[in-house]
Amino acid sequence: MRRAIRVRGLVQGVGFRPHVHGLARRHRLTGWVLNDGDGVAIEVEGPAGALAGFEQALAAEAPPLARVDSVSATAARPRGDETGFEIRASARSGPVATGVIPDAAVCDACLAELFDPADRRYRYPFLNCTHCGPRYTITRGLPYDRTRTAMAGFALCPTCAAEYHDPADRRFHAQPTACPACGPRLTMPVGDVMRRIGRGEIVAIKGLGGFHLACDARDAATVARLRRVKQRDGKPFAVMVANLVSARGLADITALEAATLTAPARPIVLVRRRDDGEAAATLAPAVAPDLAWLGVLLPYTPLHYLLFHEAAGRPAGTDWLEAPQPLALVMTSANPGGEPLAIDTEEAVRRLAGIADAICGHDRPILVRVDDSVVRVIDGAPVPIRRARGAVPATITLARPVAPVLAVGGQLKTTVCLTRGDQAVVSQHIGGLDDLATVGFFRETVDHLKTILEVTPVAVGHDLHPDFASTRLALGLGLPTVAVQHHHAHIAAVAAEHRIEGPLGGLALDGVGLGSDGAAWGGELLAVDGPRFERLGHLAPLALPGGDVAARQPWRMAAAVLHRAGLGHEIAARFADRPGAAVVAEMLTGGVRTPPTTALGRWFDAACGMLGVRPVAGYEGEAPIVLESLVTRPTVLADGWTEDADGALDLTPVVLALRQVNAATGADLFHGTLVAALVAWAAPRLAAAGLERVAHAGGCLANRWLAEGLAQGLRAAGFEVLLARLVPPNDGGLALGQAWVTALSVARATAVP
Ligand SMILES: [Zn+2]
Ligand SMILES: [Zn+2]
Missing domain, CATH: 3.30.420.40 (ATPase, nucleotide binding domain)
Structure with missing residues (x-):
């Protein structure tokens, strides 16, 4: 028998084809697998029992970074002339409907190589494999192949090429794979970076989605200086420590917070600061003045791990990864005065002059600016406070398919949202649009999302406020527009991610948003029903x-x-x-x-x-x-x-x-x-x-x-x-709500009575 199988979801760039290849070999099936604009297409041939086992394992044993949304299979005409199972070249057929996946932290298998003195990638800051590493930040378009990534300029050496083409290797078709012979290089040795940090310098370090400013979080004078040069009055800094056990020295961490800290997305997690203990006492007061909560994150790139490895005296093997380490690094986005993140080394040198004492760059381009995500556990589950690296561009499934629409968010903490079928993609945190450079980043993000999703929106949703930069940008697109009241959008965002189209109540509580009566709202009890809402009550003005x-x-x-x-x-x-x-x-x-x-x-x-x-x-x-x-x-x-x-x-x-x-x-x-x-x-x-x-x-x-x-x-x-669970409850979630209301309004406008 022969089956034609279609897999949809986040299935490209996650090792899905090797997974399929391995399953086909295990079940002794012939046929092929390929990536196309719709996801993964498979044809397999063999006895009925083997085919059933194969189909069952497709989703059940999917690789760690994959998200299988659906598997559909139909009978095909058996060929009988195939000799084996092959992985075919990507096919371009029709528009893209499959997702780019978010960036993921370096995996354990790669860490074992990173600290094995006998491995050819020993201490190589850019190692990765099919199950880890950069994705969204290096992807230009789909299908996801090396030629459409920031790695296009790095030709694989013979050894890497052999791994890349070996279906049994964990780097089989790992698009960003690299080694010291053929891959990107740092502009400053790790030893130098740590020596500088050790003597109180602020070092700008190029990461996945931008530069960080890094310094020793225990050095009060340097943290105070960082605060001064970055003009960041009082805003807390996030702190990176080597591992969970070190984080527990600084904060009380619940099981759920620990799971969030160590997940491949590796967000900054707001955790309850300890007011006792030796490690907690070493943090400079200026890290998070007067706050009971501390933003903690764990290393997520090989380079981050190398910094801690250096500080630990370069031990061989991986045992040290479990041991407490005193080093705590402030890791804050290198974006002077609210501007977007610096992403290329020349730009960093120019913009960070007077802020960073030294710059550690590298030659792998960053194609997409992405900040660190911030997460807080609320009511028994993680809630994004800032949704960016590791979370974007994972799609959000809506209650039903809708017309493709764009939504542009508000004025602060802006994100944009595009819908495609029953999927919504909310961009990374863009920031406050009161800065001209951020407006550029905003346009860049809209264009990039349109490109990777191949979506042409038929309408654009925006805030009711006429003076928001996002509103003006929306009105200039030449598309039909839908103005969505701010608090309506807040509640609609929650409705959208919970796949609710019908009525629900909403308590929208925030700083300010323009009301439909022209007044400033922000303590609103609403009855929301899809594209409509009614104000049931409000706080006293x-x-x-x-x-x-x-x-x-x-x-x-x-x-x-x-x-x-x-x-x-x-x-x-x-x-x-x-x-x-x-x-x-x-x-x-x-x-x-x-x-x-x-x-x-x-x-x-x-x-x-x-x-x-x-x-x-x-x-x-x-x-x-x-x-x-x-x-x-x-x-x-x-x-x-x-x-x-x-x-x-x-x-x-x-x-x-x-x-x-x-x-x-x-x-x-x-x-x-x-x-x-x-x-x-x-x-x-x-x-x-x-x-x-x-x-x-x-x-x-x-x-x-x-x-x-x-x-x-x-x-x-x-x-x-x-x-709110998938997008922030704050203005970072507005775009999703606007998109949902806009899509429902468009549907209503075009519905046949
Ligand atoms: Zn890996
Ligand atoms: Zn190589």
């Missing part, structure tokens, strides 16, 4: 004294709450140390330059301002992040909230109560009361609207106490609760 400037000055929001409570006369005295306190009091009294906002982010700021926690913030969201770090056990203030005449949820009582307590007590009180208030206020409204499930999203949901408290409270109230 707070005045923003001075407009946007108030969003960076939490004390002004505390003043706004005092004013709201009729205690405006307290403002000048309470904030006497703040220049302009009297003016702010007057603005509030006169209603001058005090636009209202319903954003929860500003209520958080008010709490911070009242408690004296970062009364003036250094970066977006700093005060609430520090406040969250102070929470130990949330407590509920009875009568800590009211409803105003419009039914809006008013948190004035709890914020006023913060005047009498210290910051730690206040942090517990605000978080506990906020969660109780939101649940008590939202539950009856959702029930009245006939909604049984509710999603929560928005920038505030990166706060673990809030996200977990709400999930538990709403579940206890009888609701099915949906959280």
Whole structure:
């Protein structure tokens, strides 16, 4: 018998063809396998039992980096003249529907070679195999073959070529494979890099998707200098340590966090910092000032491992990989002042002058800029806070196939999204579009996604805000456009990844988003039904004294709450140390330059301002992040909230109560009361609207106490609760929601009545 089999999913560049080849040999089948635009095509011939065993094992024994979405098989006419099973050249037929896979950390088999003095790839910083290494960052187009990658310029040496062509070798068709004889080279020896870091230098190191700035995280003076030259006031730095056991010296790490840290995606994981122990005490205070959470990541490229190997004194073998190591490296994106990552060495030399003391580059081009991903475990599962390397461009499966659409995200933490059939691809984190260079990166990303997906969108979704750079770019594409309200998009993103097309409730809680009434929203209870939504309620509006400037000055929001409570006369005295306190009091009294906002982010700021926690913030969201770090056990203030005449949820009582307590007590009180208030206020409204499930999203949901408290409270109230799991709950997820709403709107517009 003969079978024609089609495998779809992430099946190219992951060793799927050798896997098929091995299975065919095991089951003594003849035929062939090839990659094409649709995934993997197979024809196999042999006895029925062997064919069944082969088909069963196709997905069940798939290689580690593969994701098999579907296997379909049909009977074919037996040929009877084949002598064996062959791997055929890639075929181009029709548009591409298969995925490029994300970059993956170096695998154990490669690490064993890396530290085996007898191996020909001993200490070679670019070794990889079919089951590990760079992918998305080196891929120009599909089908995934060496000629369409950044390795095109490196001709395989005879030994590498023999491995590449040997179906029994674990480098069979490993497109980025290389060795010291034929592959890329570093511009600076690893020993020099570590010597420089050891004497307090900041070294820019070229990685997978960009350059990192690296320095010793235990060296207080150097970390402080890095902060100064990078103009990164207060924003925490991520720390790379050799392995899990070393990470446990710095933080309390749960089993799920450990699994996330060591997964092939190797994101930065936000873990609870230890306040005891020798290792924890060695970290420079300026790494993550006043934060209870630390961003930790483990090495993911051979070069990273070589740095730790050097620091350990170049031991032979791999036993040292399990031993605790004192070295901790700050690894922060080399992107001066919010610009996109530097990716080529000349660009790095130019842009990092005055920031890095030395540059360790290499000659393998980076084709796609990608930052490190950031993940936090919330409510029993990982949640991306920044989705980039290791996660992109994995596709997200939608409830059903839709027309191809593009969505362009918001203004900050921007991502873009393209749909193709029932798949959505959300780009890597692009960043804030208030920078011209980032706008270039944005265009570059849209073009690259269109190229690798071969999609021509029929419509583009964008934020309702007319002044966002992303909105202007969308309007300039010459496509039909759909303006999607910001908070609608937040909830739609969660609906999209959970494959929900029908009605659901949504709590969208963030800093700001333009509402459909032209006002600033951000504490919204919505009923979402595909392309439509209804506003069921919102937080009580707070005045923003001075407009946007108030969003960076939490004390002004505390003043706004005092004013709201009729205690405006307290403002000048309470904030006497703040220049302009009297003016702010007057603005509030006169209603001058005090636009209202319903954003929860500003209520958080008010709490911070009242408690004296970062009364003036250094970066977006700093005060609430520090406040969250102070929470130990949330407590509920009875009568800590009211409803105003419009039914809006008013948190004035709890914020006023913060005047009498210290910051730690206040942090517990605000978080506990906020969660109780939101649940008590939202539950009856959702029930009245006939909604049984509710999603929560928005920038505030990166706060673990809030996200977990709400999930538990709403579940206890009888609701099915949906959280963002595949894309960030913050503005990094907007594009997916916009794409889903846009696709559904287009479908509606073209539907036959
Ligand atoms: Zn490997
Ligand atoms: Zn070679």
